[in-house]
Amino acid sequence: MKNGLTIAMPKGRIFEEAVELLRKAGYKLPQEFDESRKLIIDVPEENLRFILAKPMDVATYVEHGGADVGIAGKDVLLEEERDVYELLDLNISYCYLAVAGLPDTEMNDVAPRVATKYPKVAEAYFREQGEQVEIITLNGSIELAPLIGLADRIVDIVSTGRTLKENGLVEYEKIEDVTSRLIVNPVSYRMKDVFIDELVARLQEVVSYEMGGLLKNENPTSY
Numbered sequence: 001m002k003n004g005l006t007i008a009m010p011k012g013r014i015f016e017e018a019v020e021l022l023r024k025a026g027y028k029l030p031q032e033f034d035e036s037r038k039l040i041i042d043v044p045e046e047n048l049r050f051i052l053a054k055p056m057d058v059a060t061y062v063e064h065g066g067a068d069v070g071i072a073g074k075d076v077l078l079e080e081e082r083d084v085y086e087l088l089d090l091n092i093s094y095c096y097l098a099v100a101g102l103p104d105t106e107m108n109d110v111a112p113r114v115a116t117k118y119p120k121v122a123e124a125y126f127r128e129q130g131e132q133v134e135i136i137t138l139n140g141s142i143e144l145a146p147l148i149g150l151a152d153r154i155v156d157i158v159s160t161g162r163t164l165k166e167n168g169l170v171e172y173e174k175i176e177d178v179t180s181r182l183i184v185n186p187v188s189y190r191m192k193d194v195f196i197d198e199l200v201a202r203l204q205e206v207v208s209y210e211m212g213g214l215l216k217n218e219n220p221t222s223y
């Protein structure tokens with residue numbers, strides 16, 4: 001978008017919280033954000049265009065200039081290592097990356113296997129631990145892998161811990177806390193600094209306010 005910003009939004013879990021944050025920052029986002037299946041939503045009154053992408057693809061769109069800025073989980077940024085700048089921790093959609101497996105089990109001495117949707121994160125983590133592991137990349141239901149003997153450990157997202165618990169698995173190590181971040185394409189950051197600085201300032205204000213421990217919506221007009 002020439003005279004405005006294109007923002008890549010993650011569909012799914014993060015979307016609602018991200019929309020809520022933008023609205024709290026004063027951006028008037030129409031009802032389409034709550035009920036539509038459209039993948040491009042223009043908000044001309046705000047000079048904004050939104051594209052709705054899979055969470056794992058947001059940083060790819062931003063890196064290649066398909067969007068100026070985007071909202072992506074830290075997990076995605078660690079895994080994808082895209083050429084983008086991280087501008088702001090939005091402090092939404094908290095979860096963490098962890099190593100888990102069956103209780104009271106050692107990793108196989110010879111060629112231990114680790115199943116994950118985050119092969120680079122897992123590889124780097126075990127390398128740092130001095131362990132050489134075989135990474136098995138899966139696209140979901142990662143917890144299945146140790147249950148059916150496909151892997152000794154998994155590296156996956158934990159939020160409530162319910163999926164691990166209900167499948168009889170335990171957490172061995174936390175790897176990294178995860179929240180969603182505002183990212184920017186480096187060229188857009190130079191060319192559209194005024195738009196981007198305003199977006200960052202408005203979001204920063206809401207994030208600080210929320211982190212200040214005030215009750216949500218207690219005094220929303222004061223942003």
Ligand SMILES: Nc1ncnc2c1ncn2[C@@H]1O[C@H](COP(=O)(O)OP(=O)(O)OP(=O)(O)O)[C@@H](O)[C@H]1O
Binds near residue numbers: 012
């Ligand atoms: N419990 C959780 N499980 C997975 N991701 C979570 C969780 N809580 C927060 N997140 C954040 O949400 C993002 C994933 O969102 P979502 O699950 O909607 O997408 P997805 O992994 O592509 O899912 P699917 O492939 O099932 O549609 C992650 O990148 C992470 O930052």
Ligand SMILES: O=P(O)(O)OC[C@H]1O[C@H](OP(=O)(O)OP(=O)(O)O)[C@H](O)[C@@H]1O
Binds near residue numbers: 139140141158161164
């Ligand atoms: O700690 P919890 O609150 O249980 O959340 C963690 C689970 O949620 C995610 O899976 P998701 O629901 O995205 O399904 P998936 O296995 O298809 O990725 C993640 O991969 C864990 O399996």
